[in-house]
Amino acid sequence: MNKAERISLHQLEQNFEEIEPALTNRQAIEEANRCLYCYDAPCIKACPTDIDIPSFIKKIASGNLKGSAKTIMTANPVGASCSRVCPTEELCEGACVLNHSTSPILIGNLQRYATDWAISNEAILFKAGKKTGKxxxxxxxxxxxxxxxxxxxxxxxxxxxxxxxxxxxxxxxxxxxxxxxxxxxxxxxxxxxxxxxxxxxxxxxxxxxxxxxxxxxxxxxxxxxxxxxEVPKLGIDGEELDGVYDAISFVEATKTGTLTKDLIGKKVAVIGAGNTAIDAATCSVRLGAEDVKIIYRRSIDEMTAYDFEYEFAIHDNVDFQWLTAPVRIISDGQGRVSAIECIKMILSEPGDDGRRNPLPLQGSEFTLEIDAVIRAIGQSxxxxxxxxxxxxxxxxxxxxxxxxxxxxxxxxxxxxxxxxxxxxxxxxxxxxxxxxxxxxxxxxxxxxxxxxxxx
Known part of the structure; x- marks a missing residue:
């Protein structure tokens, strides 16, 4: 019995369960009580939706979870989602004054704690206004x-x-x-x-x-x-082969109950180094892929993925091939991907937009054995x-x-x-x-x- 036969779809589904644990009641209260409730709080200024962060945290500390959730959701209509996906390290938590002494308040986790309460208690937070006729x-x-x-x-x-x-x-x-x-x-x-x-x-x-x-x-x-x-084509030979995916559709498939065992034990190459590329790579790991590489034509300095996303991928043993571009996707002779030919790149001097353009290094071509390719080079x-x-x-x-x-x-x-x-x-x-x-x-x-x- 091979690896794919031993792993069930149920086991794969478990791989996609939420990885960040929620705060316990005690943890939330203790964390909320660490907040200094700053006047003219820098965390508010750092939040794109201007959530009154000290206010919602103080409401948690006093046990007013509905009030806390309403404060969050009034400012941010998708505040429950943002509590999980916002780059808080670069926004509110990055601006927390406690960065200079101990550690920042876990604002994202507290935001999740309050909105999770609203979800589990089916709280009604808003009502429609009087009709204007428009x-x-x-x-x-x-x-x-x-x-x-x-x-x-x-x-x-x-x-x-x-x-x-x-x-x-x-x-x-x-x-x-x-x-x-x-x-x-x-x-x-x-x-x-x-x-x-x-x-x-x-x-x-x-x-x-x-x-x-x-x-x-x-x-x-x-x-x-x-x-x-959708994700645009790479513009190279072999994109029509079985085993070539676009990252948006690939991630969507994992969210809509269409998980498969196709990648178990396989080698996957993800083209691109944005947040969606990271998602595609870490999804591949959870689908059982044995070897996942991210291929990016620029260097780590030009990578558009958040730092915490990059660290997450590293933790998942994703291999990054910097200054590397795909040249063509190679068939196994039966219509499926078997390898990808790549070339090393060098970066030019910065252009008018400040970015250094990648240029191919002639004679540096090499081939990687690959079973699947995922395009993650932005969206059209x-x-x-x-x-x-x-x-x-x-x-x-x-x-x-x-x-x-x-x-x-x-x-x-x-x-x-x-x-x-x-x-x-x-x-x-x-x-x-x-x-x-x-x-x-x-x-x-x-x-x-x-x-x-x-x-």
């Missing part, structure tokens, strides 16, 4: 779309989310590995939005199932929160859909009016990943949530002006 369409049900919808509903507007997938939640539901973020957490946040009479039309792809013009004609405002699309954009809405964009990145979330198209706004391009900030779940909130306030201000003008 209708808003939101295209995309990810963190940015859900945040915008939540705020607009509280402000009294009738909101409809159009979501192409079977479930809303975007990356929180489908794109972040289960051992970091279980789907149940995302589902609870979605339900919090539904409870405000927000209609979520799933399995409805705008541009296919409903025309953008129909939405523009029937809603007072439209928010584009469409995120990004929904350019044609943006064109149908008539908004100005560049390479799928929406152009916004300065100091605004309004596009160049009348009554159309945009937020989240669709607005992120080079030099426009970092695309994080927490950033998308904040943009969704701010977009909602801008839409509300515009619609409230219309109500006043016609009264």
């Amino acid at each position: 209708k808003v369409a939101i295209i995309g049900g990810g963190p940015a779309g859900l945040s915008a919808a939540r705020e607009l509903a509280i402000l009294g507007h009738s909101v409809t989310i159009f979501e192409a997938k079977e479930k809303a939640g975007g990356m929180d539901t489908y794109g972040i590995v289960s051992f970091r973020l279980p789907q149940s957490i995302s589902y609870w946040e979605i339900q919090q939005v539904k409870n405000l009479d927000v209609e979520i039309r799933t399995n409805t792809a705008v541009g296919t199932d409903i025309a953008p013009k129909a939405i523009l004609d029937n809603y007072d405002a439209v928010v584009l929160a469409i995120g990004m699309s 954009r929904y350019i044609s859909l943006l064109e149908e809405f008539g908004v100005e964009q560049r390479g799928g990145v929406v152009k916004l009016i300065p100091d605004s979330y309004k596009t160049t198209c009348d009554k159309v706004y945009a937020c989240g990943d669709v607005t992120f391009g080079k030099g426009q900030g970092e695309a994080m779940v927490v950033s998308a949530a904040q943009q969704g909130k701010l977009t909602a306030y801008e839409v509300h201000k515009s619609l409230a002006g219309e109500v006043t003008a016609t009264a």
